[in-house]
Amino acid sequence: MILEQIQDYPRLESFLYILGILGLLKLLKVLNLIWQLIHPSTNLQKYGIGSWVLITGASDGIGKQLAIQFSQKGFNIILVARNKQKLEVVAKQLKTQSHIIVTDFSQSNDKNLFDQIMNQIGNRDVSILINNVGVDVLNKFHMLSDDEVYNTIIVNCLPITMLSKRFIPRFLQRNKQKSAIINVTSLAGKFPTPYFNVYSATKAYGEFLTTTLKAEYPELEIFSLSPGEVSTNMTQNRPPSFLTISASDCANGLIKRMGSNTSGHWNHEIQAAFQKIVPACFYNFVLIKILAPKWLKERSLNYKHNKID
Incomplete structure (x- = not known):
């Protein structure tokens, strides 16, 4: 009876139809979030246990914890950063083989830098590239120095681009096992973030590059890790709290959710979902x-x- 009455009003029928579609889409998003939080951990054997994981920015924070935890899972680790002493400290904490490459990514406008990295990698079977290196800058836009702007753009945009470009041909040849490119971005790359203006823009670049490459190379796993606030040097080592997680928890969250875009830890997954509905x-x-x-x-x-x- 009610359906027959609604059919007499085409505009109302169209409105309810659209409302139903929007409601269904919202429900699917909620179900997807729940699945991301509870689904079983990724089977890492598909990448080839004993293969190598290359991690940039591996001397501290998230990069260091990713190195430790991937090593615990049986992967060999290539550590890349500019501080050799710190990298050596990290290498001593690993359970598997490691290889150190000392590189200053603030010099990324020199394309030879990436050729040198590839030469040092040699014939090692790298299965996972983690573009983690990054810097941030916090201030009103007009108060940033030119050096701060240039450095943020160079470090946050060029390595993720040039290393992905060099590794994709290698990964396409690993036919029998999966390969992955993980680009560490930020929630600030998903939502325009005042005072983090340039940083936010560079992380948005990382998100768009990731999405584009994922569409171009479906045979590879290309996805982003976009956490919120993590207790690292970048956040002045602010202690973990309701909104802030430890670098170890962030790394663990990624390893559990390998293969698709994630904010890592369940806490940040919820924060990301919440920010989408906050005006x-x-x-x-x-x-x-x-x-x-x-x-x-x-x-x-x-x-x-x-x-x-």
Whole structure:
């Protein structure tokens, strides 16, 4: 009876139809989020246990923890960063073979840098490339120095691009086993983030590059890790809390969810879903009026302390 009455009003029928489609899409998103949180851990054997994982920015934070945890899973590790001493400390914590490549990615505008990396890798069977190296900068846009802008763009955009370009041909030849490119971006790359202006834009570049390459090379696993706030040097080693997770938890979350875009830890998966429904004006108000001033003060104090040391 009700359906017959609705059919007498085509506009109402169309409106309800559209409303039903939108409701179904929302439900699918919720179900997808639940699946991401509870699905079984990835079977890493598909990449070839005993193969190599190359990790940039491997001397600290997320990169260091990824190296330790992939090594615990039976992978050999290629550690890439600019501080040889720190890399050697990480190498001693690994359970498998390791190889150190000392590289300063602030010099990434020199294309020979990437050829040198590939030469040092040699014939090692690399199955997973993790583009983790990155820097951030926090301030109002007009107050950033030119050097800060250039360095952020160079470090956050060129290595992820050029290393992916060099590894894809190698991965396409690994027909019998899966290969993966993991680009470490950020929630700030999914939502425009005031005061993290240039950083946010470079991480959005990483997200779009990842999506494009994934479509072009379906035979490879190409996906992003886009965490929220992680307790690392980049966040002034802010202790884990309700919103902040440890680098170890972030790495563990990635390993469990290999193969598709993820924010890693379940906490950040929920944060990412929540940010999609929060009005931008509210998010911007909290960031500009509350969080950014606090973070700027925190960084200023740490800078003065480090300078005194």
